[in-house]
Amino acid sequence: MPPSGTGEAKRPRSIPRGEGVGWFGTAALVNAIGTGFFYPYQLLFFVAVTDLSLTTVGAGLTAATLIALPAVFMVGRLVQRWGPRTVLIVAALVRAGVFVGYLFIHHIATFIALAVVAAVAQRAEQISMPVLAAGTAPAEEVGLWLALTRVSFNLGMGFGGLLAGFVFVGVDDGSGYTVMGLLNAASFALAALLYLPLAAVRPASSQKTGRTGGPWRDGLFLRLALANFALITVIVATEVGLPVYLIEELRAPSWTVGLVFAVNTVLMVLFQLPITGRVEGRAPLRVIALGSVLHAALLAVLGLAGVLSFAALLPLLLLGVSIYTLGEILATQALSVLLVKLAPEREIGVYQAFNQVLVGLSLAIVPLLVAFLLTHTAAGLWWLLTAMTVALSLGMLSLHRTSATAIAGATPAPSGS
Structure with a gap:
């Protein structure tokens, strides 16, 4: 009605x-x-x-x-x-x-x-x-x-x-x-x-209410910032490692890399706003959990790629990156909203800075991690990233059970129009 x-x-x-x-x-x-x-x-x-x-x-x-x-x-x-x-x-x-x-x-x-x-x-x-x-x-x-x-x-x-x-x-x-x-x-x-x-x-700089003491003492924000760190690590490691793995390890045609990234970019541009509008008001930690585990679709395909022919691999890559992109839209969007809305207004700049320090650390360590694993166990990189997405998903579901009320209070459902 x-x-x-x-x-x-x-x-x-x-x-x-x-x-x-x-x-x-x-x-x-x-x-x-x-x-x-x-x-x-x-x-x-x-x-x-x-x-x-x-x-x-x-x-x-x-x-x-x-x-x-x-x-x-x-x-x-x-x-x-x-x-x-x-x-x-x-x-x-x-x-x-x-x-x-x-x-x-x-x-x-x-x-x-x-x-x-x-x-x-x-x-x-x-x-x-x-x-x-x-x-x-x-x-x-x-x-x-x-x-x-x-x-x-x-x-x-x-x-x-x-x-x-x-x-x-x-x-x-x-x-x-x-x-x-x-x-x-x-x-x-x-x-x-x-x-x-x-x-x-x-x-606001004079507000006296709300959580204080900085983001490192705010347990809920800290856990979400660490979740964002893990998710960024998975995404950047995929972006850095996929071209090297497909071209150098699997000897796939170079255009395969461009095609995979093109599908990811086009889907992100076309569906970011519609999907965001559709999931607003839903339990954000469950959205993050779903989005995180969807990343595993592409990562598992890459883990199995060494035993597949290119003819079998290509359609699986395209299907995998499509599901991966849906997961990226869901998880990154829900996390970005929570990391803004859970920060006390009078400390929001410091809270966002703390999150960016973790992002910077991720960007610094990913090239070393990817280079080491591709050199010693190429398929192992993708199974490690798969395990990270599953662990992140389970962690968000666990956090939902203990923090759903606090999350709901900080992120009220938007009014319809």
């Missing part, structure tokens, strides 16, 4: 609403285009513009990522003091300046220094975006605004990578990297301008 006074049944929504949502989504898209334009070519870019060796560049980027992590907590406090919009604008302008600076360096110390600044600025953006969504969107729209950032990210990364390919086709290799640096700087400068029309919200 339709709700009283509405005249029609409530239907799931898939379009985020609220003042400034257009600017918010466009800024996120432009920012992602800049990242996607650069990310696939980053090692080649640095080797070309710095005259450093590939090994030195790789070691320098790893060192910069780790050096930047302690500064992330300071960024969280700046978000509290200045507000997320201001931090986003400053971070985008800093990243623009860094990419211009990359074109003029030739020494490892200068390279690492700029890479540290870039890493801190990127983490600042990742801390500020969910805080800005939580402070700007209507309360019942926060989940859809966060989903919009993921759609913008995936669409922008894909388009940016495609655009980078055209740049390298149209110019010679030497000037291509210079053009890449300048266009990347321009994209971040444009993103900074697009943040300006958004509301200059600041998290």
Whole structure:
């Protein structure tokens, strides 16, 4: 029956609403285009513009990522003091300046220094975006605004990578990297301008109620942040390990990798918002549990791939990545909403910074983990990741039994429309 006074049944929504949502989504898209334009070519870019060796560049980027992590907590406090919009604008302008600076360096110390600044600025953006969504969107729209950032990210990364390919086709290799640096700087400068029309919200700083003591003393938030760490580790390990495993270990055609990632990206862009609208209001820990275990569809196929012919493997890969993507949409979205809504408003910047430190640690250890396992037990990588998704799913179901009331109180069901 339709709700009283509405005249029609409530239907799931898939379009985020609220003042400034257009600017918010466009800024996120432009920012992602800049990242996607650069990310696939980053090692080649640095080797070309710095005259450093590939090994030195790789070691320098790893060192910069780790050096930047302690500064992330300071960024969280700046978000509290200045507000997320201001931090986003400053971070985008800093990243623009860094990419211009990359074109003029030739020494490892200068390279690492700029890479540290870039890493801190990127983490600042990742801390500020969910805080800005939580402070700007209507309360019942926060989940859809966060989903919009993921759609913008995936669409922008894909388009940016495609655009980078055209740049390298149209110019010679030497000037291509210079053009890449300048266009990347321009994209971040444009993103900074697009943040300006958004509301200059600041998290409450005088609020006395709610949990205190920091995220490391907040048991529920800490467990969810660790769950996010585990999930990010699975996703990034899959992204890093799958191309090497398919091409080097299984000798599959190189286009197979592109096809698998294309299916993942297209499904994410098409279904992130509709699925988010449909599952809002459902028990989020159960959603995370379901999403986590669905990742195992692709991981198990990869674990068995060594005993399958390519003709048998290809359709299983496509089916597996489709189910995996559904799981990724469900689990990452539900976790991102909980990590925002469970943070006390007066400490939300610090809480998001803590989460980003864990994300940074995951990004730092995954290449080493993947390289070690692919060298010593290639199929073992996928069975380890499968076990992680199953353990994560069981952990979320257990947490639901003990914390469902606290979760429901912090994440009230959105009103229908």
